[in-house]
Amino acid sequence: MDVAVSMPRAADLLAWYDRHRRALPWRAGVGERPDPYRVWASEIMLQQTTVTAVKPYYERFMARFPTVAALAAAPSEDVMQAWAGLGYYSRARNLHACAKAVMELNGGRFPDNEEGLRALPGIGAYTAGAVAAIAFGRPAAAVDGNVERVMTRLFAIADELPGARPLIRDKVLTLLPHDRPGDFAQALMDLGATICTPRNPACGLCPWREPCQAREEGTQESFPRKAPKKAGQTRYGAAFVLTRADGAILLRTRPAKGLLGGMAEVPTSEWRADYELDGAAQDAPLALRWTQVAQPVRHVFTHFPLELTVFTGSVPTPTPAPPGMRFTPLADLAGEPLPSVMLKVVERAGLFRIGPKSGVHL
DNA sequence: CAAGCGTGGCG
DNA sequence: TCGCCAAGCTT
Numbered sequence: 001m002d003v004a005v006s007m008p009r010a011a012d013l014l015a016w017y018d019r020h021r022r023a024l025p026w027r028a029g030v031g032e033r034p035d036p037y038r039v040w041a042s043e044i045m046l047q048q049t050t051v052t053a054v055k056p057y058y059e060r061f062m063a064r065f066p067t068v069a070a071l072a073a074a075p076s077e078d079v080m081q082a083w084a085g086l087g088y089y090s091r092a093r094n095l096h097a098c099a100k101a102v103m104e105l106n107g108g109r110f111p112d113n114e115e116g117l118r119a120l121p122g123i124g125a126y127t128a129g130a131v132a133a134i135a136f137g138r139p140a141a142a143v144d145g146n147v148e149r150v151m152t153r154l155f156a157i158a159d160e161l162p163g164a165r166p167l168i169r170d171k172v173l174t175l176l177p178h179d180r181p182g183d184f185a186q187a188l189m190d191l192g193a194t195i196c197t198p199r200n201p202a203c204g205l206c207p208w209r210e211p212c213q214a215r216e217e218g219t220q221e222s223f224p225r226k227a228p229k230k231a232g233q234t235r236y237g238a239a240f241v242l243t244r245a246d247g248a249i250l251l252r253t254r255p256a257k258g259l260l261g262g263m264a265e266v267p268t269s270e271w272r273a274d275y276e277l278d279g280a281a282q283d284a285p286l287a288l289r290w291t292q293v294a295q296p297v298r299h300v301f302t303h304f305p306l307e308l309t310v311f312t313g314s315v316p317t318p319t320p321a322p323p324g325m326r327f328t329p330l331a332d333l334a335g336e337p338l339p340s341v342m343l344k345v346v347e348r349a350g351l352f353r354i355g356p357k358s359g360v361h362l
Numbered sequence: 363c364a365a366g367c368g369t370g371g372c373g
Numbered sequence: 374t375c376g377c378c379a380a381g382c383t384t
Contacts, residue, residue: 046380053370053379087368090382124382144380162363189380198378199373231376259367302367340369366383373377 008154008211010177010184016207017187020194024051025058027186034182036110036135037068043127044095048088051193057086069108072099080262080337089261089339094122112136134182141172142185146192152224153196156213161226196220232304237271238280239297239308240290241349245317248327249346250285251336259301264336266345267325268308277309285322288313297348299341306341310348 021027026042028034041061045054061082065071071079076096083092098120102110110131111117118128130142143151148161151168159167177184195202203215214220242250249266256262269275269283284290290311297308321327328336338346 043380048367048379048381049369050371050379085369087370088381090367094382122382126381130380142380145378146380186380193380229377261367300369302369303365364384367381369379371378373375 005211005213005216008175008208010175010180012207013187013191014177014180014183017183017190020190021186022051022190022194025055025062034135036112036131038062039135040098040110040123040127040131041071041095043130044091044122045086047091047127049086053086057083067108068099068102068110071096072103072108076262077337081335084263084337085340085343087340089263090257091122093256093262097121098123110135113138114140130185133185137182139173139176139178139181140185141169141176142188143169143172144189144192146189146196147172148224149198150188150192150196150208153201153214153220154208154212156217156219157223158225161224164224232301233273234305234307235271235273236275236277236307237309238269238275238277238283239310239345240267240284241310241312241346241351242267242285243312243314243351244319244327245314246329248329249333249351250321250325251328252325260339260341262337263339263342265338265342271306271308280309280311284311284313285325286313286315286319288315293348293350295348297341297344299344301341308341308345310345312349312351 026038042054042058045058045061064078064082065074074096076093079092079096080089083089101120102108111120112132113136114128114132117123117131118125123131126142126144129140130144132138132140133142143165148165148168151157151171152164155171157164157167172188191206195206199221201220203209203212203220206212209215212220214223240250244250251264252267254260254263254265267285269280281287281290290313293310293312297310299306299308333346
C-alpha cells in the first residue's frame with residue numbers, strides 16, 4: 001500500500017543528535033579529533049555487546065594499552081586476561097593480530113579508508129564503515145543492528161535479514177550527509193539505542209517520526225524481520241576443581257581456536273548431550289577422591305546451554321601438575337584469563353568468593 | 363550462506 | 374523463569 005509520508009532528511013537526525021548525543025568514553029567531544037585507535041578498539045568491543053558491558057572494559061583496556069603500539073607489544077595472555085568476561089574471545093585474538101598488522105604495515109597508523117580497514121583481522125563491513133566514517137570522516141555506511149532496525153522501520157522493508165542488508169546499505173548511503181558522515185553514523189546508532197528500540201520504541205520523540213513508514217502503518221515493532229534461530233541442545237560435563245595444600249589451583253589453557261579459544265579453565269570432561277556422570281572419575285585429571293558439589297553450574301552460550309557438575313579434590317604440596325596443566329597460586333587467579341563460565345565453576349566449588357568482573361577475594 | 367562464537371540485562 | 378538480544382566476524 002502507498003503511504004503518504006515524506007522523505008527522511010539527515011539534517012533532522014543530526015539536529016536531534018546535536019541535542020541528545022550520548023557522552024561515551026570512546027566518543028570524541030564536539031570539535032575534538034577522534035583517535036582512530038580508540039574508535040577501532042571501542043567498535044571491536046561493541047560488536048554484539050551492550051554499551052553498559054563495554055564501558056568498564058574499555059576504560060581498563062585503554063589504561064593498560066594506551067596506544068596501538070602498546071597493544072601490539074603486549075603478550076597475548078595479557079590481552080586475553082583484559083578481555084576475560086567480555087565474551088566472543090576471537091575478537092580479542094583478532095584485535096591483537098590487527099594491532100600487530102597495523103604496526104607492521106603502516107608503522108602504527110590505521111588505514112584511513114574502508115577497503116584498507118576491511119582487510120585487517122576482526123574488521124568486517126560494519127566496523128570498516130564505522131571507523132572510516134567516525135575516525136576519518138569518510139562517507140561510509142556503518143550498518144549494524146541499530147541501523148538495520150531504524151532503516152527497516154523507516155522504509156517498511158519487509159525482506160528478512162540478512163538478505164535485506166544490501167538494500168539497507170543503499171538506503172543509508174542515499175541519506176548520508178557528506179559533511180558529517182561520522183556524526184551521521186553515530187546518530188543512527190544513538191537513535192536505534194535510545195528511541196527506535198526493539199520493543200516499545202519512543203516514536204513520539206523520534207526526529208524521523210513523520211517520514212517513518214512503519215509508524216504510519218503502526219507496524220514498527222514487527223521490524224526488522226529475521227528468520228528464527230533454532231535452540232541448541234543442552235550439553236553436560238564434569239569440571240574438576242583441584243587445590244593443592246599450598247593453596248594453588250589446577251588450570252589449563254584451552255586450544256587457541258574455537259569455543260573460549262585461548263582462555264584458561266579448570267580441567268573438564270568433554271561437553272556432550274549424552275554425557276554420563278557415572279563415569280566422570282575417568283575424566284578427572286588425577287585419580288583421587290573427588291567430592292561432587294550438589295548444585296551443577298548452568299551456563300548459556302550462544303548456540304547451546306551447558307550444565308557442568310563440579311567435583312572438588314585436594315592433593316599434597318609436592319604434587320606436580322599433569323602434562324599440559326599448571327598449578328596457579330590463588331593470589332594469581334585474578335590474573336588468569338578465566339571466562340565467566342569458569343568463574344562460576346570455581347565459585348561453585350566454594351573455595352573462594354569471586355566478585356564481578358574477575359575480582360577474586362580470598 | 364548457515365553455523366559457530368559469550369555474556370549479562372531486561373520484559 | 375525464559376526467550377530475546379547488543380555497535381558482527383569468520384569460515
